[in-house]
Amino acid sequence: MKLHQLRTFVAIADAGGIRGAARALDASPAAITKSLRQLEESVQIPLVLRTSSGVTLTEFGQTLLVHARLMIGQMARAQEAVDAMRGTASGKLSVAITPWLAMTFLPETMKRFTERMPEIRLELFEGLLPIANPRLRDGSLDFFLGRPTPGDLGVEFQYRPLFSSSCAVVVRQDHPRANCRSLADLCDLDWLLTWDPANDGPSAQNMFERNKLPMPRKIHLAHSFAISLALLRQSDMASIFPWPLVEVSASREGLCAVPVREQLEDAKVSIISRSGHPLSVASECFIECLVETVHDAQKSDSPDTRNVLRSVDLLI
Secondary structure: OOHHHHHHHHHHHHHOOHHHHHHHHOOOHHHHHHHHHHHHHHHOOOOEEEEOOEEEEOHHHHHHHHHHHHHHHHHHHHHHHHHHHOOOOOEEEEEEEOHHHHHHOHHHHHHHHHHHOOOEEEEEEEOOHHHHHHHHHHOOOOEEEEOOOOOOOOOOEEEEEEEEEOEEEEEEOOOOOOOOOOHHHHOOOEEEEOOOHHHHOOHHHHHHHHOOOOOOOEEEEOOOHHHHHHHHHOOOOEEEEEHHHHHHHHHHHOEEEEOOOOOOOOEEEEEEEEOOOOOOHHHHHHHHHHHHHHHHHOOOOOHHHHHHHHOEEEOO
16 A cells, blocks of 8 residues: 555545545546555455445445545654654644633634744634544544543543533523423423433433433434524523533523532543544644633633633643
């Protein structure tokens, strides 16, 4: 296997066809087809199935794709590390950021980072587990600032804790159950979460089971904070937000925290990256800028900033 063949294979998978890969790599369809054929010959297995609408990956192809992304990513990071040592850092830094952190400390962090590493392009993703974890696994994400997989420390990822906060049940401000005092009064509602309790065993499931209550009758999944806000504002669904997110968004979005007496699980935000893969110079610089921003914010006169910081325990 050669690196240019793996790049071609990844481009085909991303574009869903030969012509799309040719456009992405600025090459001819014939050259893309030749490179793919050579790769299939070297591994002696079919990697794609050609159809009238494009290509689909075989089972072998799906397995190789994960490793191909990692190899390409590592080569890019190696080049970036050498460039950084020469004082000519360039390339791209891909980061997933949990919503409340993006709404508070990201702008100043990004300003500091771009001043120190002006040649690095940032690629930012919404920091939700179903979005971030697959990208961490295949190497297309450098690191994730967000919630670790609940109850799973594992060996796949390494964690550096940043913040800890409590959580709140959230509904629209004029919700008929907005003043309920117990989770028992909310069990018959539909809930909207950003993770899947069946797969992740998250705090919502533990929260109900710990209080000997039935799981909600239906849990909908929304892998977007904007979608969650839109649905919560215009429905009777309930959700769970970390308190910093309540502080920065609930009131202005027409939402409120339900004053239930039960204790909810804490929400932690960590720097999450692949085990065995050291963070790049650019990654460490971004994290350093974030930590500086948070520490400087402790001296802020802004009521919003003070409220957010009061709702979290700093672990950095």
